[in-house]
Amino acid sequence: MSQAKALIRPDRGEDAVAIHLVNKESFEAFAKGLTAGQRAALGAQKFEGGGYQFAIVPEGDSFFVVSGVANPESLSAWCLAKLAEELPEGVYRLANAQAGAAMFGWVTGQYRFTRYKSEDKSQGPRLLLTAQAGQIDGYLAEAQAEYAVRDLVNAPPEDMGPAALEAECEKLAKAHKAQLTVVRGDSLEQDYPMVHAVGRAAARHHAPRLMHLVWGDPTHPVLAVVGKGVCFDSGGLDIKPPSGMRLMKKDMGGAAHALALAGLVMGAKLKVRLHLFVPAVENAISGGAFRPGDVLKSRKGLTVEIDNTDAEGRLILGDALTRASEENPDLIVDFATLTGAARVALGPDLPALMARQDETAEAFLAAGKAHDDAAWRLPLPEAYREYLASDIADMANSSATPFAGASVAGLFLDRFVGEGLDWVHFDTFAWTPSPKPGRARGGRGLGLRAAWHAIRARYAG
Ligand code: BES
């Protein structure tokens, strides 16, 4: 799998190609300082100083780069990403700006998923030198986390089943000396009945399980992180049509976000007692599959009538959130590719955020905005709880009406989060359908850095 290699390095004055950043206003003055031949080169490349535009300008027997950005004084995460994708292999430095947040885009712009390409046709690395040595590790850690999400989501479902997710949790636990417990088989059926029910139709080598990783000083506040690990979502007996199933390898995207966030928390040695929960299943079809009309008894004791086997994520999360609540956490954060409705409401670039407490929601939204990873809040309206009423059980897993699908799924989860606990739920798409600079088509972190920065601020000091 790809590595966020050292694509950024402290600037020790070695030879590097200069990148001059301009915007439409400063471009004119900049061009005046060039030779007629250099101006002709810019003209020939139709360079006007617009965002994501760049041009190669000859100088002596070498060249420099001019690139348009909105504001050279304060760079956004993505403003250098296209350069990092398209410049020739080599070593670069910014001539008139601090890279800052753009370090993230510089690295993610060079992400490629080449695991299944017989021949790696991608270009060699473009290395960025920066004087901001103290900031490199932080941005590299975030980029590494983003690479991890993308690698996990991009992997085909046969190679990223519950066992592979378990192996990823094991790797993470080893790297940070955390304890990992994995619950499978009869214990899973006993202790996490909804995880077992959803995953029980899968082939033996994709048997369902729940990973629980614990790290940190037990006297620190408990942070619980939970991720939906549906390694493939066929819909179950309520089978999805081909178009709806095509991308469902990404239905473990929530688990990928949770793992990446846990890696950031442990890597930064945040002062928390971390509990990571990853319920991992394949929502498959066989004679043993759970059915519409079945009633499951959850870990919490609540009975759930299955209205639709395709609303499976909330079932496995329900048991995991119950277990997370048993740790009496200071905060629970979950990530899930939970509903198509969230994507209909907000599109693929904005994850939906739901939270019990306004203050917590606002802290997460602000962190997202500040780090070019915006989320949008959706409500958890009391009045819509009735959509989950069941005639024969305590509740149903989906609603008879199509209204407010993302919120109704959030309300389902809310029933399994301990009373009074602070809880944030991300309904994330975990995918880039049409590529943009720094965001190749495929798996993608959405809400990951919003959560990371909010959590870091909450437990700083
Ligand atoms: N994994 C899907 C949600 C999904 C679909 C996320 C498409 C991103 C893109 C989830 O398990 C699901 O199928 N949800 C159903 C719920 C419905 C049956 C209440 C949905 O959204 O249609």
Ligand code: ZN
């Ligand atoms: Zn589903």
Ligand code: ZN
């Ligand atoms: Zn799903």
